[in-house]
Amino acid sequence: MIHRGTRLVVNLAALEHNYKFLRSKTSDSTLFMAVVKAQAYGHGLVPVAQKLQECGVDYFAVAYVDEAVELRNNGITTPILVLHAQQHNLPDCIERCIEPVIYSKEMLEDFYAFAKAKHQTNYPVHLEFNTGLNRIGIDGEELDAILEMLNKQDHLKVKGLMSHLAASEDLEEITFTQKQIDTFTELAKKAESVLGYDCIKHQCNTSGILNFPNAHFDMVRSGIGLYGYGNDKKYQDNFKPVGTLKSVVSQVRSIKKGESISYNRSHHASKDMTYAVIPLGHGDGMKRVYGYGGAFVYINGKPARTLGIICMDMFMVDVTDIPCKRGDEVVIYDNEHNAQEMAEEVGIISYELITGIQARVPRVYIEEGV
Missing domain, CATH: 2.40.37.10 (Lyase, Ornithine Decarboxylase; Chain A, domain 1)
Structure with missing residues (x-):
């Protein structure tokens, strides 16, 4: 079909190019999470995710559970992380093998109740720490209580530990960003020590991948970079807008x-x-x-x-x-x-x-x- 009216032309080859460029900035052992929330940043959730699954991404991230359900309904089998799961649709996570981010004590209690009711054992969740973005996340002083709750049950298991950088694209904020990285490292070390096992640690977004290789940890997350924008003019020639x-x-x-x-x-x-x-x-x-x-x-x-x-x-x-x-x-x-x-x-x-x-x-x- 020839389209002659208003349309958004999405070049999946450019998407693959951007993924390969970002992947080249990490070690072979570092996992790659593709952020496809908000309809893959406006480009179309399912076709973009299908292409990225073909490319071999290790994880997908979405904002809400309904986005993850849509991916599952369209053949996406790659692990999916829900960044901002809501209490009312937590049951859908279990039904569709979707991993929620636990960002508060209340969220942990809610999801634990659902997992217990569904007779789950070691259902995977990710804990998000607030290290300075001050949006959502577990504050350092809450961590002991959360870890105590987790160690008293076997319905949930922490698969990942994460945080979110607030200003990784701004090189005038290097000191602040490094403080976030150090705080995350400290909290993650404490969590793994109390839990007694290693978790997938991830903090870097697109700008973090490019500017803070010391913080790649076990996995990196990229959203805007996949779609052709690097938040920095010095990198823009390496990206192809999708x-x-x-x-x-x-x-x-x-x-x-x-x-x-x-x-x-x-x-x-x-x-x-x-x-x-x-x-x-x-x-x-x-x-x-x-x-x-x-x-x-x-x-x-x-x-x-x-x-x-x-x-x-x-x-x-x-x-x-x-x-x-x-x-x-x-x-x-x-x-x-x-x-x-x-x-x-x-x-x-x-x-x-x-x-x-x-x-x-x-x-x-x-x-x-x-």
């Missing part, structure tokens, strides 16, 4: 000097001009922050700046000096004009842009050389 967001010109119109365009008359023409209408709006993930000239798109290789407010289903761009017609292709972002650059122009990050592309934008999967 997604290309494209649309088409649906209409070319003219306007006279002094007339206005879009809601609230948000652009007034300072001269006679021509503009194109693009069938993509904030209902699709083209955020309103890109209005008022906040972004360029590319039509026939030339940059066209947005005009006025981004509408829910469409937006307008200035094509006064760009020959174009209905049906011409529009590139919102691609490898050359990537999502990170587009996001930075308006003060947001690539994550916000790529994860915001809504489900009504079709995903088209290709495998082209990179």
Whole structure:
């Protein structure tokens, strides 16, 4: 099928390239966890996970249990970690062989009750320590009580110990990051000593993989890097953005000097001009922050700046000096004009842009050389 309308083109060959690059930064003995939460950062949960399973990743991570269930329903047999499991769907973990992160005493009590009711023995869980991100996680002073609870039962077994770096991409925060690494090392050592066995230890995200090889431990986790962004310009040439967001010109119109365009008359023409209408709006993930000239798109290789407010289903761009017609292709972002650059122009990050592309934008999967 030839897709000519608005679509997100996902290059699975670029995904494999990024995985291999990140894998090259770790030792052969270090496990690799691919983070595919939020629909694989907007690229499509199942096709991305299927490709990464073919590539040989050791683990998947998702945010919520329903994402893990969707993976299991579509043939993913690789271990899956749920980073932010919720009390109401913990039973699904056991039914689908999904490993939850235990991030509080209350979560441990809840999951223990489910595992006991299901007559589980040594069901695998991961403990998350709060080492400075201050989001979720077990604080150091809580650890003794948690370990005591675990050692009094045999329904659960700690398979992994983890934490999350807060600023691994910011080299001005090296001291803080190293403190996080040292704290995690200390807590993990204590936990393994009390439990009496070794666990899979993991703390590094994409930037941690690149900037803190001393903290790779037994496993690393990567999200944004897999999709082509390294959080650092010095690494960007090593990554290939996986997604290309494209649309088409649906209409070319003219306007006279002094007339206005879009809601609230948000652009007034300072001269006679021509503009194109693009069938993509904030209902699709083209955020309103890109209005008022906040972004360029590319039509026939030339940059066209947005005009006025981004509408829910469409937006307008200035094509006064760009020959174009209905049906011409529009590139919102691609490898050359990537999502990170587009996001930075308006003060947001690539994550916000790529994860915001809504489900009504079709995903088209290709495998082209990179």
